[in-house]
Amino acid sequence: MIGRQLGGRYEILERVGGGGMAIVYKGLDILLHRHVAVKVLRQQYVHDEEFIQRFRREAQAAASLSHPNVVSIYDVGQEEDVHYIVMEYIEGTTLNDLIKTRAPLQVEEAVHIAGQICDALDHAHHNQIIHRDIKPHNILIGKNGRVKVTDFGIARAVTSSTITQTGSVVGSVHYFSPEHAKGTPTGEQSDLYSLGIVMYQMLTGRLPFLGESPISVALKHLQEDVEEPRKVNPLIPQSVENVILRAMRKSTTERYRSAKEMLGDLESCLLPHRRNEPKVNFLDDDELDEERTRVMPALRPDQFTIDRSSLQAAEDDEDDEEEPAAPRKKKRWVKPLVIILVLLAVLGGMWYAVGVVKAKVMIERVDVPTVVGLQLVQAQQMLHDAKLESEFEYVKDDKNSPKDTVVRQSHSDMKVNVGSKITLYVSQGPDKKKMPDLVKLKLGDATTRLKELGIAEKNIVVESKFMDEPPDTVVSQTPAADEEFADPAAVMVKLVVSKGRESIPMPNLIGKTENEAKNMLLVNNLKLAKDGITYEASYKQSKGKVIGQFPYQPNDSVPPGTEITLTVSSGLPEEAGPMSVSIPIKPAQEGKASTVKILLTDATYDTPTEYQTLSNVTKTEMLQVKLVVSPDKNAVIQVKVDNNIADLITVTYQDYLMQKSGKPVTPSTGTPNTGAGGTGIQQQGGTNKPAGTDSQAPANNGGAKPAQGGTSVPAGGASGNTTTGGRMS
Structure with missing residues (x-):
C-alpha cells in the first residue's frame, strides 16, 4: 500500500497502526495538500457484501459527527477491493501510550481527559451512534493537549455484523460492559461503563479485571466486584471514586443515565466541597430478593412455654360472661412455622460452617506481577511482596540487555497459588568487545571503525587542538586501545584530533609607520x-x-612566530617633481554662490582624488594646488562647479622642469566634451598630457618607451619605478 494513491487523491505515505478489522496509514491529500489518516479494511472482510454495506453505512453515520473531541471523517471510498475511510490526522500520542509511561496520572489530568471523552460520547449518543469500543487505544491526545475519540461507527459495524453471523462478540474484553459480554444489545450506558474502566486504569495504572483467558475476564465483568480505586491509589478523592464506581455498576439502572449526566458529575467532582463527600452506596440486588436464603437465630425449647395457671384464669373469666363465647379456633399454622424456623436455623448454621471450612481449606490465589525489564534484585522483591517464590537462571540475550536484567519469566499476567515458584531468566550481559587503536587514523576512518562496533555517533566526543600533526589526525583516545567494554550503546569515546599548526590572519601593514608596523607584528605574535x-x-x-610586506600579504594565514620583512618608503624618488600650481576658481554665474570641488590625479594618486572643496564661491579667485609629477605620469586637475566639470588642467613633467629652472609655468587647460582636438588635451594610457608634449619631456630621452598601461618610462632613468606584487617602489 505504501506509495499507492486511493481515489486519485490520497497518497499512502507510511503505516501508523492497525487493529483487528483495519489498518491505519498516514497519507497526503494531494488536492488540499494536508496530511490525513487512511483506514483500510483488512482483506478478509472485503468479500463479505453484508459487512461492506454495514461498514459504509456506519462510516457515513460517523462522518455526520462534528465535535472538537471527535476525529473528523473526511471521505469514504472504494478502489477495486480496497475499502477505505479518510479521517483527520492527529499529531500526538494515544492515551494507552500515556498510561504506559506515566500512570497513575494526576487526578486533575485524568478527570480533564475523561471529561473530554464524555463530551464526545454525549455528542455521538445524540446522533444515535454508540461507540462500543471505548479504550485507551482509541483515544488520541494531540500535541496541544486536546483529546480526540476515534473509531466511531467502525466498532458498531463490526459488532453488529459479527453477532448476526456467528453469535459472538468482538472488541476489547478488558473494557467490555456486562451486557456486551453477554451478547445482549448495548446502548449508551455500555460506553459509560467502558469509560469508567478507562478512568480506573488512568488513576491506578492497572486494569480492574485480569484473567488467564478472555473468557475468564468476561466472566469477571459479569460476576465479580471491582476493587475500589482508593485502595489501589489513596490519592484519589472520594468524589472521583464515586464517579468511577457509578459508571462501572453491573446493573444499567444504577449507572449514569446519559453521558451528559456523567459529564456534569465530572465537572464538579473536584470542587472543594465535594472532594471528601461520603462514599456512594448502591442497593445490592440480593437484598431485593424476598426468597433469598436467610440466617436466623436458633429456637430455644422454653421459648414457647405456656403458663397453665394463666390459661385456667382466662377460662374462668369466660364462664362468668353473661353470653356464651364462640368456640375458639385452633392456631394450626404455629407448628409448621416452628418447624420452618428450625430448619432455616439448621441450614444457616450448615452454610456458615461450610464457609468457614472452605476459607480454611481453599488456597489463596494471587496475580503474578510482570517483572521483565527490571533488575534481578528488584524483580525478586516484587515477587516476594506478591507472596510468591522465585528462582533464576542466566541466559544469553540477543537484545544485549544489561547484566542482571530480567528478560523473561515463566508466568505473567495470570493468577497462581500463593507460594508458587516463578522462574526468572536473567541476562548475562552483552559480550565484551575491545576498543580498537585509533591513534594516527583520520577522524573519518576512526568514526567508521567505532560505528562498526555499534557505538552511536552521539557517544563519540571529538576535541580538536592545534598540534604539529596533520589536520584531522587522531592523537589520543579514551578508552585506550584494547580496553574492554560491554555495552556499545553505553560506552562513551573521546577522541583528541589535531587541527594542524595554529595560524592567524596576516595583518595589513601597508601605510603604517615603521613603529606602528613593529607593534602590530608584536601584538599578533x-x-x-x-x-x-x-x-x-x-x-x-x-x-x-x-x-x-613579505612573504605574507594582508589576510593570508600565517603560523605564529613567523618572521616578516618590511619595505619602508624613503620618500619620493629623485626624479619626482613636486610642485605648486595656481589655478583659477570661479562660480557658475558671477555674483551667485557655487560649490567648487577640486579632484587631483598625479604620480601619487592613480585615480581622481578629492583635493579640496570650496563652498560659497561668488567670484573668480586663484587657488594653489600642490601635486607631484614624474617623467612617466602627468598631473590632471579637474575643477567641478556645482558637480559639473568646468575645467581640466594638465600639468606635465616639462612644467615641473620649467618651474624648477625659474621659468613661468602655464598649465594647459581645456573644457570638457568639446570634441577631438578642440581643447588640445588628449588621453594616453590613463594620463592627460597636452598634445605634442611627449617629445619635449626630458625624461623621454631618445630611448624612452611607454610602459604597460600607457605610462612612459625614461630609458635608464627610472628602471626601479615599477609596480610589482602590489608594492610601488
Missing part, C-alpha cells in the same frame, strides 16, 4: 626578521611608511 627592513623611494607612501 609575529617577528620582524633580522635586517628585515629595507627602504625604497615611493610615490604612493610618504617617507617612513610601509609600502610592502
Whole structure:
C-alpha cells in the first residue's frame, strides 16, 4: 500500500497502526495538500457484501459527527477491493501510550481527559451512534493537549455484523460492559461503563479485571466486584471514586443515565466541597430478593412455654360472661412455622460452617506481577511482596540487555497459588568487545571503525587542538586501545584530533609607520626578521611608511612566530617633481554662490582624488594646488562647479622642469566634451598630457618607451619605478 494513491487523491505515505478489522496509514491529500489518516479494511472482510454495506453505512453515520473531541471523517471510498475511510490526522500520542509511561496520572489530568471523552460520547449518543469500543487505544491526545475519540461507527459495524453471523462478540474484553459480554444489545450506558474502566486504569495504572483467558475476564465483568480505586491509589478523592464506581455498576439502572449526566458529575467532582463527600452506596440486588436464603437465630425449647395457671384464669373469666363465647379456633399454622424456623436455623448454621471450612481449606490465589525489564534484585522483591517464590537462571540475550536484567519469566499476567515458584531468566550481559587503536587514523576512518562496533555517533566526543600533526589526525583516545567494554550503546569515546599548526590572519601593514608596523607584528605574535627592513623611494607612501610586506600579504594565514620583512618608503624618488600650481576658481554665474570641488590625479594618486572643496564661491579667485609629477605620469586637475566639470588642467613633467629652472609655468587647460582636438588635451594610457608634449619631456630621452598601461618610462632613468606584487617602489 505504501506509495499507492486511493481515489486519485490520497497518497499512502507510511503505516501508523492497525487493529483487528483495519489498518491505519498516514497519507497526503494531494488536492488540499494536508496530511490525513487512511483506514483500510483488512482483506478478509472485503468479500463479505453484508459487512461492506454495514461498514459504509456506519462510516457515513460517523462522518455526520462534528465535535472538537471527535476525529473528523473526511471521505469514504472504494478502489477495486480496497475499502477505505479518510479521517483527520492527529499529531500526538494515544492515551494507552500515556498510561504506559506515566500512570497513575494526576487526578486533575485524568478527570480533564475523561471529561473530554464524555463530551464526545454525549455528542455521538445524540446522533444515535454508540461507540462500543471505548479504550485507551482509541483515544488520541494531540500535541496541544486536546483529546480526540476515534473509531466511531467502525466498532458498531463490526459488532453488529459479527453477532448476526456467528453469535459472538468482538472488541476489547478488558473494557467490555456486562451486557456486551453477554451478547445482549448495548446502548449508551455500555460506553459509560467502558469509560469508567478507562478512568480506573488512568488513576491506578492497572486494569480492574485480569484473567488467564478472555473468557475468564468476561466472566469477571459479569460476576465479580471491582476493587475500589482508593485502595489501589489513596490519592484519589472520594468524589472521583464515586464517579468511577457509578459508571462501572453491573446493573444499567444504577449507572449514569446519559453521558451528559456523567459529564456534569465530572465537572464538579473536584470542587472543594465535594472532594471528601461520603462514599456512594448502591442497593445490592440480593437484598431485593424476598426468597433469598436467610440466617436466623436458633429456637430455644422454653421459648414457647405456656403458663397453665394463666390459661385456667382466662377460662374462668369466660364462664362468668353473661353470653356464651364462640368456640375458639385452633392456631394450626404455629407448628409448621416452628418447624420452618428450625430448619432455616439448621441450614444457616450448615452454610456458615461450610464457609468457614472452605476459607480454611481453599488456597489463596494471587496475580503474578510482570517483572521483565527490571533488575534481578528488584524483580525478586516484587515477587516476594506478591507472596510468591522465585528462582533464576542466566541466559544469553540477543537484545544485549544489561547484566542482571530480567528478560523473561515463566508466568505473567495470570493468577497462581500463593507460594508458587516463578522462574526468572536473567541476562548475562552483552559480550565484551575491545576498543580498537585509533591513534594516527583520520577522524573519518576512526568514526567508521567505532560505528562498526555499534557505538552511536552521539557517544563519540571529538576535541580538536592545534598540534604539529596533520589536520584531522587522531592523537589520543579514551578508552585506550584494547580496553574492554560491554555495552556499545553505553560506552562513551573521546577522541583528541589535531587541527594542524595554529595560524592567524596576516595583518595589513601597508601605510603604517615603521613603529606602528613593529607593534602590530608584536601584538599578533609575529617577528620582524633580522635586517628585515629595507627602504625604497615611493610615490604612493610618504617617507617612513610601509609600502610592502613579505612573504605574507594582508589576510593570508600565517603560523605564529613567523618572521616578516618590511619595505619602508624613503620618500619620493629623485626624479619626482613636486610642485605648486595656481589655478583659477570661479562660480557658475558671477555674483551667485557655487560649490567648487577640486579632484587631483598625479604620480601619487592613480585615480581622481578629492583635493579640496570650496563652498560659497561668488567670484573668480586663484587657488594653489600642490601635486607631484614624474617623467612617466602627468598631473590632471579637474575643477567641478556645482558637480559639473568646468575645467581640466594638465600639468606635465616639462612644467615641473620649467618651474624648477625659474621659468613661468602655464598649465594647459581645456573644457570638457568639446570634441577631438578642440581643447588640445588628449588621453594616453590613463594620463592627460597636452598634445605634442611627449617629445619635449626630458625624461623621454631618445630611448624612452611607454610602459604597460600607457605610462612612459625614461630609458635608464627610472628602471626601479615599477609596480610589482602590489608594492610601488
